[in-house]
Amino acid sequence: MNSQSSCAEVELKGGLDEIALPTYRYFPGWTMLGIAAMAQFLSAPGQSFSVAVFKDPMRMSLGLSETQYSLAYGFATIVSACLLPFIGRMLDHWGARIILPVVATGLAISCYFMSQIHTLGSLYLGFSLVRSLGQGALTLISVWMVGEWFEKKRGRTTALAGFGSAFSVMTVPFLNSWLISHYGWKTGWVFHAVTVAVCLILPGIFLVRNRPEDLGLHPDGIDPDQEPEPQPEEKSKRPLITATIESWTVRQVLRDPTFWKLLSVITTHALVGTGLVFHQIALLGSHGVPEYWAIRMMAFQALCATLLMFPAGWLTDRFPSRYILCFSMLCLALANLIVLTMPAIWMVVVYTFLLGTTGSIFRSTATVVWINYYGRMNQGAVRGVAWSMMILASALGPLPVAMSIDYFGSYNPVLYLFMALPLLAAFAVWSAHPPTLFKEEQPAVEPEAAS
Known part of the structure; x- marks a missing residue:
């Protein structure tokens, strides 16, 4: 009797678990893809094609030579490169749901700081911030999100997210030129600060999820158990x-x-x-x-x-x-x-x-x-x-x-x-074949001899 009731309880719990699982007609990965594309577009404040438009107005306003301005930008590029491995580790640990709003907030503040620059030292600091947070961190977060939410379609969705970057290249320099010519370079940086804050901070807080598994889903929205069995010739190929x-x-x-x-x-x-x-x-x-x-x-x-x-x-x-x-x-x-x-x-x-x-x-x-x-x-x-x-x-x-x-x-x-x-x-x-991870085998422990 007890065994029958136990089996019934197990079946009931299993049924409740199935009922509790959320069902999504719309795969949230497409929302993540849109945010990833937006992140690539709004990485512009730290990208060379955007900063280049500010070069002459800022340099003349600050009284800097070409060499001084270029050295500051080169220094910032090296700082960005050195920080990327640490940003990547934090992204793996905390996920985009936390890191994206933090980075977007930092980039918005950095853009405003760029509008208040008066000295060469502050230019070094400002460039280091926008390069590290924009060109470095924001781009890395974008491709990280796509990689987590898509697998079979990863190549195509990465290309779609890349359209955000491409559209940024084609539009932001002209936008910067118009802002600088009509309102000055300081207003241009303030505009970027407001745009990043409005378009990335709130979506990052309320919409971003780190992985499909957090919602009981799978990459691409496809359950691996429901996929058709691969053909014998496909099994023999390296994945x-x-x-x-x-x-x-x-x-x-x-x-x-x-x-x-x-x-x-x-x-x-x-x-x-x-x-x-x-x-x-x-x-x-x-x-x-x-x-x-x-x-x-x-x-x-x-x-x-x-x-x-x-x-x-x-x-x-x-x-x-x-x-x-x-x-x-x-x-x-x-x-x-x-x-x-x-x-x-x-x-x-x-x-x-x-x-x-x-x-x-x-x-x-x-x-x-x-x-x-x-x-x-x-x-x-x-x-x-x-x-x-x-x-x-x-x-x-x-x-x-x-x-x-x-x-x-x-x-x-x-x-x-x-x-x-x-x-x-x-x-x-x-010759760069997909590598195979060979885990080290633990040595077998010999049984103790009987005393």
């Missing part, structure tokens, strides 16, 4: 995405050779891409390309990167990332070959299209490869380490181009170097 239970720690990742192969791609793209774009007007001008065409090619490059992001994300969900990353490096090497030889002026369009293609892969495949290879549990810390090295590489990018023209009187030496680096990275990443 494109690492399971959550096999997530790597940062220490394990740093000991994995695959990590350094992947890192060679993003650092090469940051170094070479930044160097080419930073000196684009002079570089293309050496081949007779007019300045206004060189400027227009920057906009065309951003357009190509934006339009190709979603196809790149679609390919990321279906094919091994190493092939796509290898292709991006070959495009970058070919772009350098074109600008080195420039057989015809119209080839500048092909050169720009190749850079845009590389940028689209960088914003999609190169963004999700870390979580696909190393799992969800420590994705913030792993990305933080990788992105800090990427930012340092981008900070160094313009230097070899400048040294080439100063010491050799030509861009050819650095272009040979910039052509070789992507080829080496392509060779390295071709």
Whole structure:
């Protein structure tokens, strides 16, 4: 009798648990995706394309030289790179629900602080704050949220979130220019402070959830138990995405050779891409390309990167990332070959299209490869380490181009170097298979001898 009542109680509890589980007709991950895109858009106050518009008005108002202003910005970039691994660890521990409102509040305060700057020392502090919180933390939070809420659709949703960044590149510089010309650079920074506070702090508090499991859901809104059984030939293939239970720690990742192969791609793209774009007007001008065409090619490059992001994300969900990353490096090497030889002026369009293609892969495949290879549990810390090295590489990018023209009187030496680096990275990443985590086996304990 007692056993029958116990069984009945178990069945009743199981039934109540099933009833208590929430049901969602609308997958909340799409809301998280919208907030992630908004976060990328509002990272603009710490991004170079936004800060560049403030450069001359602020520099003249503060009485600073070009070198003083550039050194302050370079110092802030290094600070941002150094802080990213720590921000990633905090993100893994506390989640976006806490970190996003805190970072958004800090960025809003930092933007207001930028409007009150009067000295070179305060400029160093202000730049360090907006670069670390905007360009660093806010972008990292955005991709972290997408990585947690999506798995099978991770490549495409990362590309969709990247549209926020692309739209920011295409609109914020013009908005900044209009604000500065009509109201002054201080009002421009106040506008950014208010926009970040209104659009990110409240959604971060009331709408953001860290993971679908917190709501009794699964990534993509799909229950793994209800998915169709994979075909026998699919089982034999190496999976494109690492399971959550096999997530790597940062220490394990740093000991994995695959990590350094992947890192060679993003650092090469940051170094070479930044160097080419930073000196684009002079570089293309050496081949007779007019300045206004060189400027227009920057906009065309951003357009190509934006339009190709979603196809790149679609390919990321279906094919091994190493092939796509290898292709991006070959495009970058070919772009350098074109600008080195420039057989015809119209080839500048092909050169720009190749850079845009590389940028689209960088914003999609190169963004999700870390979580696909190393799992969800420590994705913030792993990305933080990788992105800090990427930012340092981008900070160094313009230097070899400048040294080439100063010491050799030509861009050819650095272009040979910039052509070789992507080829080496392509060779390295071709063998970057998704790694397998081998956990150390505990030694067996021998039974004590009978006394």
